[in-house]
Amino acid sequence: NAGVTQTPKFQVLKTGQSMTLQCAQDMNHNSMYWYRQDPGMGLRLIYYSASEGTTDKGEVPNGYNVSRLNKREFSLRLESAAPSQTSVYFCASSPAYDLGRSPLHFGNGTRLTVT
Amino acid sequence: GQQVMQIPQYQHVQEGEDFTTYCNSSTTLSNIQWYKQRPGGHPVFLIQLVKSGEVKKQKRLTFQFGEAKKNSSLHITATQTTDVGTYFCAPNNNAGNMLTFGGGTRLMVKP
Numbered sequence: 536n537a538g539v540t541q542t543p544k545f546q547v548l549k550t551g552q553s554m555t556l557q558c559a560q561d562m563n564h565n566s567m568y569w570y571r572q573d574p575g576m577g578l579r580l581i582y583y584s585a586s587e588g589t590t591d592k593g594e595v596p597n598g599y600n601v602s603r604l605n606k607r608e609f610s611l612r613l614e615s616a617a618p619s620q621t622s623v624y625f626c627a628s629s630p631a632y633d634l635g636r637s638p639l640h641f642g643n644g645t646r647l648t649v650t
Numbered sequence: 651g652q653q654v655m656q657i658p659q660y661q662h663v664q665e666g667e668d669f670t671t672y673c674n675s676s677t678t679l680s681n682i683q684w685y686k687q688r689p690g691g692h693p694v695f696l697i698q699l700v701k702s703g704e705v706k707k708q709k710r711l712t713f714q715f716g717e718a719k720k721n722s723s724l725h726i727t728a729t730q731t732t733d734v735g736t737y738f739c740a741p742n743n744n745a746g747n748m749l750t751f752g753g754g755t756r757l758m759v760k761p
Contacts (some may be wrong), residue, residue, distance in 0.1 A: 570751075575756075576754075577751040577753040577754050579750075579751075629684075634742075635749040636742065637741030638698065639695060639740075
């Protein structure tokens, strides 16, 4: 039982390049989330998906797109990477449709550097 | 929008001393969650508080939710080196249906 799996673990991009961060959960959770964490700071919500087929913007959605491919998978895409997007990206899932009312289970993170 | 402040940002303690972090919101909360993140790791859920005035304990950790449901605290008794990490509160005010995180309190324990 892997929980929440994120790939890749590390990535270095040049400004303007694109990439997709992958996330999959095997806990049959309904809701999935993407957060970013900058050094010494808290987590900021980028996008979330309350259920398969729906996605919504969080606090800092600009420069990102997401796809809830099925119940298990939720991907985050950077179309044209910028140095300001250098961060650690965490995917999370929770069982509830009602966001904020059940625990979040986090993946191990993707450390992204944009030069 | 929801304003939440977590204090202090950093805390150095000697092993065996107590530690408290506070989370204060400008709005009434529906519930609040607490997470711990070890250095280099990912956040791990600790607990959720829902009721006004609620107090929950996990071994040396005591969590409180204020009577007005606008603030919360996490108290660790007799810290150990295994307590090192950053503690985040995640308040939910039931508006916008998102879980946001406080800035965290980084705890360092000197052996």
